[in-house]
Amino acid sequence: MVCVIIAAAGQGKRMGSSVNKVFLPLAGKSVLAYSVLAASTARGVTHIVVTAAPEETATVSRLLAELALTISWQVVAGGSERQYSIANALNVVPDNMDMIIVHDGARPLAQTALFDQAVAAARQHQAAIAAVPVKDTIKAADDTGLVTGTPDRRTLWAVQTPQAFSAKVLRSAYQQAAQDGYLGTDDAALVERLGITVKLVPGSYENLKITTPEDLRLAEVLLAKEQEVKTMIRSGIGYDVHRLVPERKLILGGVEIPYTLGLDGHSDADVLLHAIKDALLGAAGLGDIGRHFPDTDGRYKGISSLKLLVEVGAILNRHGYCVNNIDATIVAQKPKLAPYIAQMNQNIAEALQLTVGQVNVKATTTEGLGFAGQGQGMAAYATASITAAKI
Numbered sequence: 001m002v003c004v005i006i007a008a009a010g011q012g013k014r015m016g017s018s019v020n021k022v023f024l025p026l027a028g029k030s031v032l033a034y035s036v037l038a039a040s041t042a043r044g045v046t047h048i049v050v051t052a053a054p055e056e057t058a059t060v061s062r063l064l065a066e067l068a069l070t071i072s073w074q075v076v077a078g079g080s081e082r083q084y085s086i087a088n089a090l091n092v093v094p095d096n097m098d099m100i101i102v103h104d105g106a107r108p109l110a111q112t113a114l115f116d117q118a119v120a121a122a123r124q125h126q127a128a129i130a131a132v133p134v135k136d137t138i139k140a141a142d143d144t145g146l147v148t149g150t151p152d153r154r155t156l157w158a159v160q161t162p163q164a165f166s167a168k169v170l171r172s173a174y175q176q177a178a179q180d181g182y183l184g185t186d187d188a189a190l191v192e193r194l195g196i197t198v199k200l201v202p203g204s205y206e207n208l209k210i211t212t213p214e215d216l217r218l219a220e221v222l223l224a225k226e227q228e229v230k231t232m233i234r235s236g237i238g239y240d241v242h243r244l245v246p247e248r249k250l251i252l253g254g255v256e257i258p259y260t261l262g263l264d265g266h267s268d269a270d271v272l273l274h275a276i277k278d279a280l281l282g283a284a285g286l287g288d289i290g291r292h293f294p295d296t297d298g299r300y301k302g303i304s305s306l307k308l309l310v311e312v313g314a315i316l317n318r319h320g321y322c323v324n325n326i327d328a329t330i331v332a333q334k335p336k337l338a339p340y341i342a343q344m345n346q347n348i349a350e351a352l353q354l355t356v357g358q359v360n361v362k363a364t365t366t367e368g369l370g371f372a373g374q375g376q377g378m379a380a381y382a383t384a385s386i387t388a389a390k391i
């Protein structure tokens with residue numbers, strides 16, 4: 001399981017604003033809301049700890065509550081330096097987390113995929129951080145402004161967050177730094193001191209840290225471009241298959257259907273809803289159900305797929321999307337599904353807060369051909385169309 005620590009306890013002095021920069025509005029949401037949302041939908045993330053200045057913990061808690069995240073979160077008071085804030089957060093990270101990601105609350109444009117890439121690389125290397133090659137020539141200079149050297153640019157990288165670590169390694173690194181009184185400017189620097197080689201993963205030049213006012217203006221421009229893409233009609237496709245076995249309930253579209261066999265799976269194996277959820281997440285560019293509800297997570301054992309459809313609807317909503325329509329086909333030789341289709345449409349519409357007219361479930365046989373035709377399993381296809389929600 002993965003925990004994300006989001007650093008938001010700074011003062012934003014270089015921004016020169018009367019409020020902490022992480023609360024500043026950016027295309028309809030706060031800077032911090034973007035950072036939290038991107039992190040919360042990354043693969044395997046089940047808990048978020050946000051650091052807040054002691055006098056801002058209530059404000060940050062309110063902001064998080066408004067986001068209605070489907071994963072757990074907590075807010076801790078930060079320290080006088082970013083490193084001390086992260087150290088406070090580490091103290092409350094649950095023991096069952098094997099990976100920890102650290103992310104700046106002030107980096108609202110980090111994409112969810114970057115969190116996934118950092119964790120995947122950290123699983124292999126123990127520590128992995130987002131970085132981009134520096135574009136400018138870098139000089140070293142002394143206090144009087146006289147150049148003392150020109151490091152070879154080919155070896156230089158501008159480091160960003162997310163930074164992902166094995167939980168054990170990050171905890172040891174922070175303990176060692178505290179013991180030595182070492183203060184670094186990123187988390188990886190503390191890990192490097194343990195002799196561990198940190199892996200770079202390709203970050204993005206758009207993953208700005210909002211530090212000075214022009215960063216905010218630039219972020220507005222980049223987000224406006226993203227919003228344009230969102231307002232397009234987007235479509236997604238979903239496909240799923242489950243095996244038919246004895247002694248399992250047959251649940252399709254949230255309807256329990258009397259039959260001698262049922263679909264096998266980690267959840268209730270509702271093949272129709274699985275295909276629909278994949279179509280919705282795909283349309284939003286948010287991966288698939290495996291990413292959001294992994295079958296390695298005990299919380300999803302036997303869970304109602306209708307309940308998870310409500311969560312998918314909420315995820316899309318948090319990312320600024322609303323659903324236009326859903327079309328789906330169940331592929332099953334037996335039993336006859338026609339009597340249950342209206343209830344399936346109704347269940348799906350209710351879960352996603354749509355009208356029944358926006359949902360269209362169909363069923364077909366395969367004339368006895370293939371695994372569905374021979375009654376070994378059932379399949380479902382779904383397409384979904386979504387667009388930006390009106391603000």
Ligand SMILES: Nc1ccn([C@@H]2O[C@H](COP(=O)(O)OP(=O)(O)OP(=O)(O)O)[C@@H](O)[C@H]2O)c(=O)n1
Pocket residue numbers: 006007008009010011012013014015022051052078079080081082083085086104105106107209210211
């Ligand atoms: N004591 C601190 C200092 C910083 N941060 C967080 O670390 C991230 C990166 O730090 P930076 O951009 O330097 O933020 P500030 O310290 O707020 O900015 P400034 O240095 O201009 O005051 C920010 O999201 C900030 O809120 C933190 O949690 N605790």
Ligand SMILES: C[C@](O)(CO)[C@H](O)COP(=O)(O)O
Pocket residue numbers: 082104158159160161185186187209
């Ligand atoms: C962690 C970091 O975002 C990587 O670029 C950066 O080092 C934070 O530094 P700051 O001094 O707190 O801005």
